[in-house]
Amino acid sequence: MRDLTPLPALNRPDGSPVRVLVVDDERDLTDVLGAALRSEGCEVRTAADGSSALEAGGAFRPDAVVLDWMLPDIDGLAVLRGLRERSPGVCVLFLTARDAVEDRIAGITAGGDDYVTKPFSLEEVLARLRGLLRRSGMTHAPGDHRLAFADLVMDEEAREVSRGGEIVELSRTEFELLRYLMRNPRRVLSKDQILQRVWSYDFGGRAHVVELYVSYLRKKIDAGRSPLIHTVRGVGYVLKQDRGPASEPAPGGEPPCG
Amino acid sequence: MRDLTPLPALNRPDGSPVRVLVVDDERDLTDVLGAALRSEGCEVRTAADGSSALEAGGAFRPDAVVLDWMLPDIDGLAVLRGLRERSPGVCVLFLTARDAVEDRIAGITAGGDDYVTKPFSLEEVLARLRGLLRRSGMTHAPGDHRLAFADLVMDEEAREVSRGGEIVELSRTEFELLRYLMRNPRRVLSKDQILQRVWSYDFGGRAHVVELYVSYLRKKIDAGRSPLIHTVRGVGYVLKQDRGPASEPAPGGEPPCG
DNA sequence: GGTTGCTCTGAGAACCTTCTGAACGGAGGG
DNA sequence: CCCTCCGTTCAGAAGGTTCTCAGAGCAACC
Numbered sequence: 023m024r025d026l027t028p029l030p031a032l033n034r035p036d037g038s039p040v041r042v043l044v045v046d047d048e049r050d051l052t053d054v055l056g057a058a059l060r061s062e063g064c065e066v067r068t069a070a071d072g073s074s075a076l077e078a079g080g081a082f083r084p085d086a087v088v089l090d091w092m093l094p095d096i097d098g099l100a101v102l103r104g105l106r107e108r109s110p111g112v113c114v115l116f117l118t119a120r121d122a123v124e125d126r127i128a129g130i131t132a133g134g135d136d137y138v139t140k141p142f143s144l145e146e147v148l149a150r151l152r153g154l155l156r157r158s159g160m161t162h163a164p165g166d167h168r169l170a171f172a173d174l175v176m177d178e179e180a181r182e183v184s185r186g187g188e189i190v191e192l193s194r195t196e197f198e199l200l201r202y203l204m205r206n207p208r209r210v211l212s213k214d215q216i217l218q219r220v221w222s223y224d225f226g227g228r229a230h231v232v233e234l235y236v237s238y239l240r241k242k243i244d245a246g247r248s249p250l251i252h253t254v255r256g257v258g259y260v261l262k263q264d265r266g267p268a269s270e271p272a273p274g275g276e277p278p279c280g
Numbered sequence: 281m282r283d284l285t286p287l288p289a290l291n292r293p294d295g296s297p298v299r300v301l302v303v304d305d306e307r308d309l310t311d312v313l314g315a316a317l318r319s320e321g322c323e324v325r326t327a328a329d330g331s332s333a334l335e336a337g338g339a340f341r342p343d344a345v346v347l348d349w350m351l352p353d354i355d356g357l358a359v360l361r362g363l364r365e366r367s368p369g370v371c372v373l374f375l376t377a378r379d380a381v382e383d384r385i386a387g388i389t390a391g392g393d394d395y396v397t398k399p400f401s402l403e404e405v406l407a408r409l410r411g412l413l414r415r416s417g418m419t420h421a422p423g424d425h426r427l428a429f430a431d432l433v434m435d436e437e438a439r440e441v442s443r444g445g446e447i448v449e450l451s452r453t454e455f456e457l458l459r460y461l462m463r464n465p466r467r468v469l470s471k472d473q474i475l476q477r478v479w480s481y482d483f484g485g486r487a488h489v490v491e492l493y494v495s496y497l498r499k500k501i502d503a504g505r506s507p508l509i510h511t512v513r514g515v516g517y518v519l520k521q522d523r524g525p526a527s528e529p530a531p532g533g534e535p536p537c538g
Numbered sequence: 539g540g541t542t543g544c545t546c547t548g549a550g551a552a553c554c555t556t557c558t559g560a561a562c563g564g565a566g567g568g
Numbered sequence: 569c570c571c572t573c574c575g576t577t578c579a580g581a582a583g584g585t586t587c588t589c590a591g592a593g594c595a596a597c598c
Contacts, residue, residue: 053361057391060369061415144390193544209437218390231546233586254439255554255585256452262438265447451555488575489557495576513565513574 032062032152034161039065042151043084045075045101046117047094054223055088058144059151072096076104079112085160086113086151091137113154115147134158141222145198149178169204172263174243174250176204183243190242195220199235200243203251203261212258232259290320290410292419297323300409301342303333303359304375305352312481313346316402317409330354334362337370343418344371344409349385349395360388371412373405392416399480403456407436427462430521432501432508434462441501448500453478457493458501461509461519470516490517 032040042064044055052068059066067082069075072093079087087105091098098116105112116137134157136150155161169176173186181197183190192200198220203211213229221231236259240251248264290298300322302313310326317324325340327333330351337345345363349356356374363370374395376385389395392415394408413419427434431444439455441448450458456478461469471487479489494517498509506522 053364054388054391057388057393061392195545208435210439214389223390227546230548230586234546234588237587253586257439260438262440453556485557488559491575492557492577498576511575 032059032064032148032155032161039063040086040155040160041065041067041082041084043067043069043075043078043082043087045069045072045087045093046090047071047092048090051223054144055147058148062148070094072098072101072104075101076108079105079108083109084112086115086155088115088117088147088151091116091118111158113151113158113160115150115154117142117147141224143198143222144219145202149198149201153179169201171204171207171261172250174204176201185243185247192239192242195235196239196242199232200239203259207261210254210258210260215258290317290322290406290413290419297321298344298413298419299323299325299340299342301325301327301333301336301340301345303327303330303345303351304348305329305350306348309348309481312402313405316406316477320406328352330356330359330362333359334366337363337366341367342370344373344413346373346375346405346409349374349376357388369416371409371416371418373409373412375400375405399482401456401480402477403460407456407459411436427459429462429465429519430508432462434459443501443505450497450500453493454497454500457490458497461517465519468512468516468518473516 032042034040040063042059044052044059044066045068046052046055047070049070052070056066056068067078067084069078072095075087075089075093076096078084089098089101089105093101096104102114105114114135116135118137118139120139134154136154138147138150152161153167156166167178169178174183175185176183178201183192183197183200199216202216202220213232216232217225217229221227236251236253240249244251250261250263252260252262254260290300292298298321300317302310302317302324303326304310304313305328307328310328314324314326325336325342327336330353333345333347333351334354336342347356347359347363351359360372363372372393374385374389374393376395376397378397385395392412394412396405396408410419411425414424425435425437427436432441433443434441436459441450441455441458457474460474460477471490474490475483475487479485494509494511498507502509508519508521510518510520512518
């Protein structure tokens with residue numbers, strides 16, 4: 023039987039939860055990241071500095087670590103080494119400021135790890151983490167980096183989207199918005215929800231941007247075709263097919279009765 | 281024999297009650313919310329301020345918390361953290377004033393929690409809570425976000441309603457009214473009852489609106505078909521099928537493919 | 539340095555929703 | 569049978585939501 027979460031990519035194939043350690047000195051950030059990961063089915067521990075991260079790395083034995091590069095006590099590189107000693111196969115996703123990037127991180131991540139620059143969106147972190155776990159063979163079978171709904175197909179790795187076989191060019195934000203929609207097909211998502219997932223956590227703007235980007239997306243994806251993105255007035259937006267009863271087994275949707 | 285409550289979505293699959301802690305400094309509100317939740321089969325505790333909420337969070341061990349963001353003593357965020365420390369997996373539904381949304385709430389809720397702005401309707405709070413518990417895997421098996429009565433089907437997540445396979449477009453209020461009816465099939469609901477559940481608690485209008493919305497609903501759902509919404513003169517409205525004795529064992533209608 | 543593309547803001551129009559008031563018609567009691 | 573009450577429906581005002589356009593600011597790239 024399928025779980026409610028249409029694509030529980032952060033669980034192992036056998037359903038057991040992936041263990042993630044989140045390390046950052048900003049409490050708000052670890053709170054939000056932790057909650058988001060838990061809602062994806064992960065088991066989560068948080069740590070505010072390098073030494074407690076290392077401690078948790080030993081006791082908690084995480085499968086993946088989300089690690090701020092700038093910690094109050096220990097240098098990021100040292101934390102990384104310490105974690106690797108304790109659990110050699112662990113995936114690491116770095117969080118860094120935009121400017122402090124290229125030089126060092128690039129070298130580190132060559133080994134298969136990845137990084138995200140602050141400020142990031144939740145979707146971005148989750149997507150990278152999914153990618154890491156997938157590549158390390160922790161989670162899913164190959165081919166799982168493709169999302170599909172009706173004749174709409176998204177290749178997350180290639181960042182390629184097509185509708186009815188025809189390639190559609192999307193900007194970064196459009197892509198992330200669509201990915202969020204495609205990960206939650208047939209489920210109404212409020213503008214606030216979308217804003218919090220797809221836009222960076224420091225974005226001060228209003229929900230109006232979401233409307234704007236939905237309109238962009240519609241122009242590229244729904245134009246002249248049977249629409250997939252629907253407005254639910256006063257509530258939000260849904261990705262769903264136009265006709266047919268609610269029970270129709272839409273691809274990417276869930277089977278009508280298990 | 282089935283219980284009166286046709287769809288005890290706020291019970292666990294095994295029938296044991298979900299434990300909910302309601303925190304608000306307005307006594308009227310906790311009373312009403314508490315009563316509504318109990319009538320849904322929950323075990324309820326209430327608290328009027330942050331410190332007693334934290335206390336209850338430890339002793340009562342709730343599965344979900346309905347938490348006012350503005351409390352007299354402790355900051356909402358601090359209460360949240362305290363609760364999370366005591367029970368990491370607890371679902372939280374925030375109550376907030378409409379304007380106070382932006383700041384922190386949105387960020388917090390990105391993790392999987394949810395919020396409702398005051399003034400809210402009871403149905404809205406209950407629906408969100410059901411959604412939270414469902415997504416956290418606390419309550420039901422997948423596919424439970426669908427209500428059915430006769431050939432009338434409602435998908436709560438997609439906010440889609442169909443009668444006899446034909447999709448019906450409903451406004452927000454129409455949808456909530458129908459949901460309330462569908463959650464209480466074959467049971468007469470008074471106009472006052474409906475008003476208190478479906479409309480916001482500060483709504484000053486009269487029961488005439490209910491009549492109006494019932495007529496809207498009939499036009500969309502019953503038009504030209506065997507009627508499902510029936511008037512009980514001097515009392516209220518019922519959702520029931522035209523024929524068949526009252527003793528027929530069809531409470532809640534049957535699931536489309538159960 | 540110029541070009542290009544992306545992101546976001548603001549304003550306006552079009553649309554939908556909600557609710558009020560009033561007219562109409564049937565049910566049921568006397 | 570008539571009268572009264574209750575319920576239904578219509579029409580319209582008021583308000584809110586969403587879509588779209590145009591343009592400014594910014595960054596990346598040539």
